[in-house]
Amino acid sequence: MQQIARPDRSRSLAWNTEDVRPAEQFAYYREAICQVFMKLTPEPTDKSSFPARVERIGLGTGAINRVAFPGHLVLRSASDIAASSSSCFYLNLKLAGRCRIEQDGRSVDLSPGQVGIFDSERLFALRHSQGPSLQVASFWVPAQLLRDRLPPSFEFRAARVSDDPLVGHLIVETAHALNSAAPHTSDEENARLFGVLLDLVALSLSRDGRRGAEPMSLVEATWIALRRAVHRRLREPGLTAAAAAMSVSISERYVHKLFERAGTTFACYVMDHRLEGVARELRDPGMMGRAIGEIAFDWGFADLSHFARRFKQRFGCTPRDWRRG
Structure with a gap:
């Protein structure tokens, strides 16, 4: 062995x-x-x-x-x-x-x-x-x-x-x-x-x-x-705090309390991790053949304009520039 x-x-x-x-x-x-x-x-x-x-x-x-x-x-x-x-x-x-x-x-x-x-x-x-x-x-x-x-x-x-x-x-x-x-x-x-x-x-x-x-x-x-x-369930466009609460058998109110205890909110946590997921795939050589919008949709973003604004706020550049970088 x-x-x-x-x-x-x-x-x-x-x-x-x-x-x-x-x-x-x-x-x-x-x-x-x-x-x-x-x-x-x-x-x-x-x-x-x-x-x-x-x-x-x-x-x-x-x-x-x-x-x-x-x-x-x-x-x-x-x-x-x-x-x-x-x-x-x-x-x-x-x-x-x-x-x-x-x-x-x-x-x-x-x-x-x-x-x-x-x-x-x-x-x-x-x-x-x-x-x-x-x-x-x-x-x-x-x-x-x-x-x-x-x-x-x-x-x-x-x-x-x-x-x-x-x-x-x-x-x-x-x-x-x-x-x-x-x-x-x-x-x-x-x-x-x-x-x-x-x-x-x-x-x-x-x-x-x-x-x-x-x-x-x-x-x-x-x-x-x-x-x-x-x-x-991060890639699901309709992910809500209520759905997450049901998954672990706690109340929606307690979900918000736990995120508040961690210094964030449910919506911010989901947004940050979706953006990080997109950013990783944009830098992945194996994903170069996929359109930016397609990757964003896969990570739960339904509005590409909103996605592009939030991405630039998070990373300081556009998704296209990030991919080139």
């Missing part, structure tokens, strides 16, 4: 089985996940090739492990636990395929878009299935980092935290945001967003968690979810 250490992020590593002989691919995969997840015992469903990729990105004292693989079984045995010098929780965001987590006689099924958590200090089985290529973003959470957010007497059980009616959608949005941003964001920002995610998970696991963390975590996670909802 080829291992690549990235010079610009000391805590980022990647493994890929594509350059390894098929008969040896699973053994190299096993070695990789034992390095990033601690001691585990994976078992293949057959003896054929095993195309897989494992990427680890540091998140402060934790990490995110982004893994793509065929269906197989992963066990955490008593000998695996005994051989590990530290403990953690695994917080899994399922991206493709299905998985069943079995721990303490309890089964937790994950489908794409769902998030589950389980404990490395107890026996478990992960049954990855459904589809030739499965993907998961697995957050490696140092045990004490989560327990510090929970009541001292809290008894942990494996759970699907994305089902929580209060913060489940915020957990999913924050996990997606961190998975997408982690490779390109500073260590400090990654660690901060990871802390927000853990605050939300602790709230889901126990309503009696650390109260001081609750208000800020909910506000920050809602803000993250709202911005993601806006960016997903």
